[in-house]
Amino acid sequence: MRKYDILLFDLDGTLTEPREGITKAVQYALKCAGIVENNLNKLEAFIGPPLIEGFMQLYGFTEEEALEARSKYREYYTAKGALENEVYEGMEDLLKNVEKLGKTMLVATSKPLYYANIILEHFGIAKYFKGIFGAEMNEIDHKKSDVIKRAIEFIGDKELTKYLMIGDRKHDVIGAKTLGIDSIAVLYGYGSKEEFEEYKPNYIVSTVSELEKFLLAH
Secondary structure: OOOOOEEEEOOEOOOEEOHHHHHHHHHHHHHHOOOOOOOHHHHHHHOOOOHHHHHHHHHOOOHHHHHHHHHHHHHHHHHOHHHOOEEOOOHHHHHHHHHHOOOEEEEEEEEEHHHHHHHHHHOOOHHHOOEEEEEOOOOOOOOHHHHHHHHHHHHOOOOHHHEEEEEOOHHHHHHHHHHOOEEEEEOOOOOOHHHHHHHOOOEEEOOHHHHHHHHHHO
16 A cells, blocks of 8 residues: 655635635625626636636636736635635634654645645644745746645655655646646535546545545555
């Protein structure tokens, strides 16, 4: 059985349930662009991918329009949305128990690092992570592979079999494969079985409890 000593956690949809803050911030940005969207469920597609990508792919915005929408999104998200969020039930116990095994844990998120730090500190779980890695506010190096690469370089251990990426979307799986490390997809977030059947993570779990059992056994 393969053992993973270095665990990279996604943030949104993996460590925390961010639905309210993200969807309301997108709703606000769309309203500023003259688009009324009352169905917040539809906006869950923005959870995970970089914002610019979301506005361009899901609403057909030009890059210039997407940049303006991102600016409006951040007006709401900075004022309220970042903390319209909660740690998944059982997640802190998971982090405590995994920490006791001596595993190294990091956060690797496409969310701007500025917001990731605010969220992790606010909910009292930043202390479990040796490093927190995210995008810059301008979203340069925003691809998941860019973030994972920085985390690996920070640790400095070139034995890639020790690493495991934990996330809820295809971007986490693709990023891990790009860097040559294994991944585990969680279904309690915002990815689907169909998504993971296509992109093929090494493992799939359905709940926080299943994830904890896996990490303690591996």
